[in-house]
Amino acid sequence: MDLMHHSSTFLLPTIPLHHRPSLTYALVVLNQTLPRFAPLLWKHAQLRLCADGGANRVFDEMPLLFPEEDASDVRRRYKPDVINGDMDSIRKEVLDFYRSLGTKIIDKSHDQDTTDLHKCITYIWDFAPDANKSSLCILVAGALGGRYDHEMGNLNVLYCFSSLRIVLLSDDSLIYLLPRTHHHEIHIQTSVEGPHCGLIPIGVPSRSSTTTGLQWNLNNTEMRFGGLISSSNIVVGEKVTVQSDTDLLWTISIKKL
Numbered sequence: 001m002d003l004m005h006h007s008s009t010f011l012l013p014t015i016p017l018h019h020r021p022s023l024t025y026a027l028v029v030l031n032q033t034l035p036r037f038a039p040l041l042w043k044h045a046q047l048r049l050c051a052d053g054g055a056n057r058v059f060d061e062m063p064l065l066f067p068e069e070d071a072s073d074v075r076r077r078y079k080p081d082v083i084n085g086d087m088d089s090i091r092k093e094v095l096d097f098y099r100s101l102g103t104k105i106i107d108k109s110h111d112q113d114t115t116d117l118h119k120c121i122t123y124i125w126d127f128a129p130d131a132n133k134s135s136l137c138i139l140v141a142g143a144l145g146g147r148y149d150h151e152m153g154n155l156n157v158l159y160c161f162s163s164l165r166i167v168l169l170s171d172d173s174l175i176y177l178l179p180r181t182h183h184h185e186i187h188i189q190t191s192v193e194g195p196h197c198g199l200i201p202i203g204v205p206s207r208s209s210t211t212t213g214l215q216w217n218l219n220n221t222e223m224r225f226g227g228l229i230s231s232s233n234i235v236v237g238e239k240v241t242v243q244s245d246t247d248l249l250w251t252i253s254i255k256k257l
């Protein structure tokens with residue numbers, strides 16, 4: 001089985017030149033308080049989208065992260081490439097402002113069956129050239145905490161696009177899917193993440209999961225809701241390996257400054 005490498009280098013000020021794998025990032029901003037490292041994610045991303053009301057957050061909160069600068073200068077610097085969603089949360093002044101700067105506006109108000117995040121991921125998937133899809137990584141800011149139905153909808157997107165690298169982020173933690181189709185090697189960026197972590201068998205039980213690099217490793221162990229799930233685990237080194245018969249969610253804490 002092929003090995004998949006993971007590393008949260010997008011949380012570092014500069015991405016090491018020869019790190020593996022070398023990825024192209026897209027950023028999706030959701031309608032929740034911007035994480036304090038939003039400007040860093042913005043810098044690393046080649047494509048920046050706002051999901052509907054996420055545009056209000058960029059408009060209102062980016063200037064607060066640069067209190068010494070003029071708000072309209074900050075807003076012009078952090079101009080989304082695309083705003084996509086059902087447009088029931090974005091304020092008119094925000095829509096007009098970004099439209100006048102040339103942001104592409106995609107009104108999907110006819111679709112009330114998929115979330116605004118789902119619409120954004122579909123857009124990125126459809127527009128990424130096939131050759132780039134395997135090196136694409138979508139960072140989602142503001143995906144955790146807040147309303148629980150939204151949070152579950154955000155997790156569901158990981159399963160809807162399980163062949164795509166998608167990282168859900170909040171100020172406190174990040175989550176991504178480890179597909180069962182691969183063995184996984186997770187390189188821990190100890191300056192910015194850890195040590196608290198979890199491996200969660202959402203969806204279906206795992207009959208057998210095996211890990212290295214954790215304080216409480218799994219050894220051909222069964223995990224399921226109603227039985228054991230690996231919450232409150234701790235990474236002990238700079239490398240964690242995971243193999244499982246089912247898709248698992250990997251989550252790790254993000255360090256405060």
Ligand SMILES: Nc1ncnc2c1ncn2[C@@H]1O[C@H](COP(=O)(O)OP(=O)(O)OP(=O)(O)O)[C@@H](O)[C@H]1O
Nearest residue numbers: 030031051052053089115116117145146147150151
């Ligand atoms: N409280 C929250 N917690 C987690 N994610 C959120 C939250 N609020 C919004 N989001 C995410 O941001 C996206 C855009 O939010 P927005 O408020 O525009 O959605 P919405 O479709 O108007 O939501 P709803 O009508 O259900 O309140 C959502 O699709 C969701 O992914």
Ligand SMILES: Cc1ncc(C[n+]2csc(CCO)c2C)c(N)n1
Nearest residue numbers: 052085086088111112113114115116
């Ligand atoms: C079974 C079912 N439950 C909820 C919704 C509602 N819904 C899901 S996504 C979405 C768009 C939010 O921007 C809305 C309104 C539905 N359509 N079908």
